[in-house]
Every structure is written in structure tokens, then in C-alpha cells.
Amino acid sequence: MKELNINDFTYELPAGRIALYPLDQRDQSKLLVYQKGSIAHKQFSSLADFLPHNATLFFNDTKVIPARLHFTKDTGATIEVFLLHPVSPSTLVVEAMQAQEKSVWKCTIGNLKRWAEGTSLQKELGSLAVTASLVNREEGLVEFLWTPGVSFAEIISRSGETPLPPYLKRKPDVSDRDRYQTVYAHYEGAVAAPTAGLHFTNNVLQTLKAKGIETDYLTLHVSAGTFQPVKVQNAVEHPMHTEQVLISRNNLENLLKNRFIIPVGTTSMRTLESIYWFGVKLKKNHEAIFSIQQNDPYQNYTSLPSTEEALQEVIRYMERKQLDILTGETSIYIMPGYTFRICRGLITNFHQPGSTLILLVAAFVGDDWKNIYHEALANDYRFLSYGDSSLLLPGRMEN
Incomplete structure (x- = not known):
């Protein structure tokens, strides 16, 4: 893996652009729509209007605990x-x-x-x-x-108490118990919210259903490591945190439908891509453990299975083990140079300069991440956990 200078993935974020509190109405946040290089500025409540008709959205239904x-x-x-x-x-x-x-x-x-x-x-x-x-x-x-x-x-x-992100630099109040939680949160265990999902309301979910957009739910318990800054000059050397994931048979069957997969948030993206790499491990060893290491995608493989083949391996594993829910862990590190195997779009907030989340976005959209963030700053978007949202559609990913 080539060196990645973390200084190439920073930008100037004025303190006044960090959203200290959420909007009163979740779906009234701004939505930056990026599609094949073009950028439009919309409102999150209109999300369904910009999704492909054959899209399936995958949500992370972890629930933040008062940690x-x-x-x-x-x-x-x-x-x-x-x-x-x-x-x-x-x-x-x-x-x-x-x-x-x-x-x-x-x-x-x-x-x-x-x-x-x-x-x-x-x-x-x-x-x-x-x-x-x-x-x-x-x-x-x-x-x-x-x-x-x-x-x-x-x-x-x-x-x-609600474990607000350290960069908010304030004590949580009563409203944070509800607002630092998605409306679909279910499985307790996260110590940080999957913040891309904070914009969704029941009304937005209904508009998705009315348009025929499929939805599904998986679980990654977000750890405090999501806020860990990259402290090394060569970002490749950054030690990634490990998080627990739960995958259902239904998740895998929906992925095999080969619809346009769009994760809601970087945590959902990391989970979905980790499923592929577990399939790669199972292809070599049918008794492999679902534990994805940060450098697994960057090994010198002589050949790799297709996405469908990898997903089928995971299904066969669950059948052998008589599992309806697959539990594992991942420290997958998605950075420039990564080839996406499952995800073709991404809904996400605007992240801290020089963070692993910026690296993930850069891996997904290339150097256009700079234009996206420049546009967001120039158009008064609110940043970080309680900030505004983006829909990133860079084009067809390779399988």
C-alpha cells in the first residue's frame, strides 16, 4: 500500500461551522447531492427524489447507550x-x-x-x-x-449521560437523549451515534417506501474509536478501531438481489464491505472467523471472488452453523486505493479534517471530496454529528 500523507486530507473548518445542537426538525437539514461530478443543494426531506429507482438503503440500527x-x-x-x-x-x-x-x-x-x-x-x-x-x-x-x-x-x-462527541465541547442536556439517536435505533450498544441516520424521520421513510425504495437494517455498534484522530503523517499506519457487527440472513438475501446498494452512513458502509471480505476468508477456509482486519483488503491476492460468490459463501456458512444472525467484528480501513465491492452510493454527514472518515469519502469519490467540502463550506452547511447531510453517487463501482 502506497503512503498517504494525512495533510492531503485536511481542510480548514471554522469553529462556527460545527453544529453544536441539532435542528428542531430532523429532515429540514440541508442535503448536498453529488452525482458524477455535479453538485446540487437540496433539503433532506426531498431525499427520495434523488435516489435511483432500484436503490436499497441499508441503515445501522444500533442504539446509543448513556455510556x-x-x-x-x-x-x-x-x-x-x-x-x-x-x-x-x-x-x-x-x-x-x-x-x-x-x-x-x-x-x-x-x-x-x-x-x-x-x-x-x-x-x-x-x-x-x-x-x-x-x-x-x-x-x-x-x-x-x-x-x-x-x-x-x-x-x-x-x-x-449521553456520550456526545468530544468536539461539541458541551454537556449533554435532556433533549440529547432523543436527538442523538436515530428514529429506528433498536439494538443497544453504541457509544457514538451513526449520525448520517439522524436526519431521517418517519415521514422520510414513508416517502422512500412510496417511491419503491427498499430499506434494510444491519447493526454496527459504533465505538469511541470513530473520533480517534489520525496522529501519524502516513495515514496508512493509523491503527483502526474494532467494532462489533450483526448481519442477518435477510441482509445477505437483499444484497444478492444486486440492487443499487446505498449505505446510510460510514458505519453501514464499513459493515457492508466487511461482509465481502468475510466471504473472501471463507473461500479459503470454510471455518474462518468473522473478524476483518484493517489491512485485509490490501493483501496481494492472486484472485478474488465476485461479490455474488463472496455473499454466497457467507450464506452457506450461516446455513452450516444454523445461524439467522451472524455476529463478528471489523476494523476495516477504507482509504484511497480501496476497491468498493458492494456499495454504489453513500449518505453521510460532513466529517472532521484529517479523519479516517474523510479518507473513506475520498476513497469513494476521489479528489472530488475537496469540491464537495468546498461547496458545503461556501453554502453555509453545518458540519459534524449534528450537521447537514450529503448524498454521494459517484457512478458504478466495480464488482
Whole structure:
């Protein structure tokens, strides 16, 4: 893989262009429509008018959990515990959310120097109570114990705060619990929202249905790593974060219909493209594990299966294992030089300069990403998580 200078993927983003709060109405955001080099400025509520008649939209239905917890020591010091991913009794987020009485999570910890390893902090939640113990300082492992009879999901719902992105630089308010969540959020486990979906309303979904646009839902539990900046000059050397994904048989069958696949958000895109690379692994080893590494797409393959062949391999795997839902993980790194195997369009927000998300957009539309962002800045678009949206249709991708 050739070197990628991260400085080539930056732009000047004035602080005043970062949307600190969402619009009152989700679908009233601006929509930049990019199609084969041309750009138009529309409103998100009219999205269906610009989608191919044979499009299928794939949404990420992960649900953001209130992952930021605060505990107060007897001395008055506040310890912030930010949930990253579960360790036990299960590493699967969907199971960890239903844990009873005890759970261990890997966390980032604010004011860590004031929390001695092996000591406990308590928090009263009305008739409920939760205790947090630092069991491994170096790895950031925290054990939670709580009142019997309720799930961990309920405990954090009662005690946690919405984990707003760090660049918003404000505390969450009550409205963020609803607005930093898609209207179709279902499976709890994300610590950051799949923000491209924040613009959708039930009305927009109805307009898609009325036009005959197909929709489907998969799950990637967005991790805090999505905000991790690229700190190396050569972007190829950036270590990508790993996230859990859930794929259904229905997802695969819809992909095999060979319709015009458009993911809603970079997380959906990374999930869909990861399915292809799992099929590649299964082609070589029928017992391969669904774990896509960041450099898997950039190996020197002598030959690669078609998209259909790779998807069929995944279906056969699920049949052998008698699975309706396939659980795996991906740290796929989509950057310039990547060949898209499944996705032919993308709905996404406007991202931070020099981020892995900008690299993904650049991989998809080429150098035109610069024109797209220039146009957005020149036309007063709002940026980042609570900002405006874009529909990117660069043309037919190679299969």
C-alpha cells in the first residue's frame, strides 16, 4: 500500500461551522447531492427524489447507550467512567446489556489518579444502587455490581449521560437523549451515534417506501474509536478501531438481489464491505472467523471472488452453523486505493479534517471530496454529528 500523507486530507473548518445542537426538525437539514461530478443543494426531506429507482438503503440500527457515568468519592472528587466495550460475562454488547447483577467493562476513566485500584465507588439510583470497582488500572477494567432483578441496560439508563462527541465541547442536556439517536435505533450498544441516520424521520421513510425504495437494517455498534484522530503523517499506519457487527440472513438475501446498494452512513458502509471480505476468508477456509482486519483488503491476492460468490459463501456458512444472525467484528480501513465491492452510493454527514472518515469519502469519490467540502463550506452547511447531510453517487463501482 502506497503512503498517504494525512495533510492531503485536511481542510480548514471554522469553529462556527460545527453544529453544536441539532435542528428542531430532523429532515429540514440541508442535503448536498453529488452525482458524477455535479453538485446540487437540496433539503433532506426531498431525499427520495434523488435516489435511483432500484436503490436499497441499508441503515445501522444500533442504539446509543448513556455510556458516560459519574461517581463521587467521599472526598468530593468526581470520577468519570466511559464505557467502551464489555469484557464479561460476555464480550457481545447485546448480551452484556442484559447482564444481571455483575459485569466488567473496558473503560476510559477521567480523574484516574484519584481512584486506587481495588477500591469501590457507589451510586444510589432511588431504590437501585450500583458499585464500580477498578480491577485493572492499566487496562481500564471496571467491575460493576448492582441491585438484583434489573439489567445493566436499565442501570446505565438510570445513571448514565449521553456520550456526545468530544468536539461539541458541551454537556449533554435532556433533549440529547432523543436527538442523538436515530428514529429506528433498536439494538443497544453504541457509544457514538451513526449520525448520517439522524436526519431521517418517519415521514422520510414513508416517502422512500412510496417511491419503491427498499430499506434494510444491519447493526454496527459504533465505538469511541470513530473520533480517534489520525496522529501519524502516513495515514496508512493509523491503527483502526474494532467494532462489533450483526448481519442477518435477510441482509445477505437483499444484497444478492444486486440492487443499487446505498449505505446510510460510514458505519453501514464499513459493515457492508466487511461482509465481502468475510466471504473472501471463507473461500479459503470454510471455518474462518468473522473478524476483518484493517489491512485485509490490501493483501496481494492472486484472485478474488465476485461479490455474488463472496455473499454466497457467507450464506452457506450461516446455513452450516444454523445461524439467522451472524455476529463478528471489523476494523476495516477504507482509504484511497480501496476497491468498493458492494456499495454504489453513500449518505453521510460532513466529517472532521484529517479523519479516517474523510479518507473513506475520498476513497469513494476521489479528489472530488475537496469540491464537495468546498461547496458545503461556501453554502453555509453545518458540519459534524449534528450537521447537514450529503448524498454521494459517484457512478458504478466495480464488482
